Amino acid sequence: MSANPARTRLLDYLERREYLRTPAVRAGMEAIDRAAFIPQPQRYAAWDDTPLPIGRGQTISAPHMVAMMLEELQPQPGQRLLEVGSGCGYHAAVAAAMVAPGGEVHTVERIPQLAQRARANLAGVTNATVHHGDGSCGLPELAPFDRILVTCGAPRLPGPLREQLAVRGRMVVPVGGRTLQALLVIERDGDEWREERRPGVAFVPLIGKHGYED
Numbered sequence: 001m002s003a004n005p006a007r008t009r010l011l012d013y014l015e016r017r018e019y020l021r022t023p024a025v026r027a028g029m030e031a032i033d034r035a036a037f038i039p040q041p042q043r044y045a046a047w048d049d050t051p052l053p054i055g056r057g058q059t060i061s062a063p064h065m066v067a068m069m070l071e072e073l074q075p076q077p078g079q080r081l082l083e084v085g086s087g088c089g090y091h092a093a094v095a096a097a098m099v100a101p102g103g104e105v106h107t108v109e110r111i112p113q114l115a116q117r118a119r120a121n122l123a124g125v126t127n128a129t130v131h132h133g134d135g136s137c138g139l140p141e142l143a144p145f146d147r148i149l150v151t152c153g154a155p156r157l158p159g160p161l162r163e164q165l166a167v168r169g170r171m172v173v174p175v176g177g178r179t180l181q182a183l184l185v186i187e188r189d190g191d192e193w194r195e196e197r198r199p200g201v202a203f204v205p206l207i208g209k210h211g212y213e214d
Contacts, residue, residue: 004033006047010063013049019067024075024098029067031097034060037090037121054088056111058204061151065201066091072185072198073172075099075147082142082164083107084135084206085151089118089128095149096128103127106142108135110207136208138164145169153181153203158210162186178205178212 011029014020020029035046038060042052051059061069069091075081075098083092086109096105105128109115115132122128131139136158138148143164150161150173157175165171169188174181183198205212 004047007034010047010049014064014067017064019064019071021071025067025070028070028075028094028098029063032090032093034063034090037088037093054114054117056114058087058111058114060088060090061203066094068198069149069151069172069183070094070098072183073147073149073170075103078102079146080142080144080166081105081147081149082139082145082161083149083151084138084161085109085204086118086130087114087151089121089130091149091151092118092128092130093122093125095147096122096125099147100127105129106131106139106145108133108139110134134208136160136206136210140164147171148173150174150206151203152206152211153178153201154206154211157184157186158206158208160210174201174203176200 020026035043038046049063051062054060079099081095086107092105092107108131119130138160144166146166146169148171153174165188171186173184175184183201185196187194207214
């Protein structure tokens with residue numbers, strides 16, 4: 001159990017609202033101090049259930065969205081996870097806690113200043129690596145990945161990410177318009193693909209070769 005009362009209250013609230021449904025996701029969120037990833041002027045709201053600006057027109061997702069996406073993704077210890085959209089690094093840190101021991105997280109950020117900040121924020125997380133580049137292309141040189149987490153909205157499922165999903169892998173990706181999307185949960189079982197859609201979500205757009213133009 002977290003020693004931070006504000007964190008505990010937030011996680012209890014997320015459980016009551018059924019965003020948090022499994023001990024594994026709660027443990028991952030308890031392991032990481034969200035405040036450490038947020039710019040100083042916004043830290044007073046670190047344990048409010050709200051997105052917060054992190055600069056360069058980007059945000060850190062609201063805790064309920066982090067919980068919901070990780071519950072859908074179901075990262076497991078020992079897995080290799082690709083994240084598209086590092087932001088400040090918080091989501092990657094929680095995912096890294098969940099795939100430990102033995103797993104690793106590779107997170108891609110297109111904005112160099114944010115990639116640098118995420119790298120600094122994740123300096124103590126030994127199983128997470130930040131890559132600067134076009135996340136819509138994934139990381140083909142490191143594929144396949146057991147889990148793929150996309151934290152920005154795509155106009156359609158990026159083909160390279162589909163190709164980089166491992167057999168028996170799972171991907172969570174917002175797909176739709178530049179401001180409102182549906183959350184797709186995609187599973188691969190050999191040559192069989194399954195897709196489910198969740199209620200509308202709102203993410204910043206995925207900018208890149210297989211996303212939106214800047």
